[in-house]
Amino acid sequence: MRKKVLIVILLSVPGALWAQLSGDLTLVKQIDATPVKNQANTGTCWSFSTTSLVESTTLTNGNGEFDLSEMYTVRCIYTEKAKNYLLRQGSAQFGPGGLGHDVIRAMANYGAMPESAYSGLLLGVKNHDHSRLDQQLKNYLDSLLKTRPVPANWMTSFQGILDEHLGKAPETFTYKEKTYTPQTFAREVLKFKADDYVNITSFSHHPFYSSFILEVPDNFLNGSYYNVPLNELISLTERALQAGYSVMWDADVSNRYFNQNSGYAIQWAGAEQPQNITPDQEEVTVDQATRQQLFESLVTQDDHLMHLVGLEKSPGGKKFFLVKNSWGEIGPFKGYINVSEAYFAVNTVSQVVPKAALDPKLKSKLGIK
Secondary structure, X not given: OOOOOOOOOOOOOOHHHHHHHHOOOEEEEEOOOOOOOEXXXXXXXXXXXXXXXXXXXXXXXXXXXXXXXXXXXXXXXXXHHHHHHHHOOOOOOOOOOOOHHHHHHHHHHHOOOEOOOOOOOOOOOOOOEOHHHHHHHHHHHHHHXXXXXXXXXXXXXXXXXXXXXXXOOOOOEEEOOEEEOHHHHHHHHOOOOHHHEEEEEOOOOOOOOOEEEOOOOOOOOOOEXXXXXXXXXXXXXXXXXXXXXXXXXXXXXXXXOEEOXXXXXXXXXXXXXXXXXXXXXXXXXXXXXXXXXXXXXXXXOOOEEEEEEEEEXXXXXXXXXXXXXXXXXXXXXOOEEEEEHHHHHHHEEEEEEEHHHOOHHHXXXXXXX
């Protein structure tokens, strides 16, 4: 996951102002979303984006508005990564990155809590910075692998490092004058169910309408994804948004076409970047074969996760997605970016989608109940 050092002041973006965020685009459909946050100098976009998805889903389902702790989930997943890394004797991924299904798993197994109960920031610290934490955790695990037998209490020291950098996570907390554990909060207040979400991707090196373990470095849990053709990936995303459900989006943004500072991600055609990029800019034609070739040649990589919260249309009729990023309120659209359908088609790696948003016929093809 990309790390960005961005120090900004968070400002809420009321729904009534969203139409102003799309510039020359017409907002066709908007999904309620919580304010833009800043992952700052961390590789935790996977937690910010998927937590934002869960927050939006609770709004859509009428369960209320929540500001959930991304860092509680992050420390839970650090713990799972550590166990996996140690058992695989270092032949596994250990780092700050992750995927959307990690958040769904963490909330199912460990629960969730409000940001007010656990921010992951020490007293007096205003912005996340995990550069020292990541290195210290990795060094500790690598030191353990040099010994046999590994000390039985190694996890105590690992948790101590997390406590030192993120603060100790509470076992119980108070929310609206009632005491909860993370598990009871997720179950009773959020009404969270892991089965309400599905993982989707689109690559032709595996059969369509089946599931497979997505081959990207951050898939340390070996999570499976349902595989659909590109045209259905696009249509199911549009259908979800039209139905009022947002989507977690995992994509490649380390390319010249993604420009947060301009507020647009447009897969413009030609070798030279246009002087002035506009929504109706001519773009490349994308098909399944082109997409597959870019993935297998490691051009398209899993490097950043965001949150799709709206549909837009250009003056010329091109489709765009309104995307909530987690780099703070930067750029002309206050932390949002407008992503063209062509860019989406080329650069999407995976998604987490509310199951209720899927077409019944597609669910039948995929064997989803």
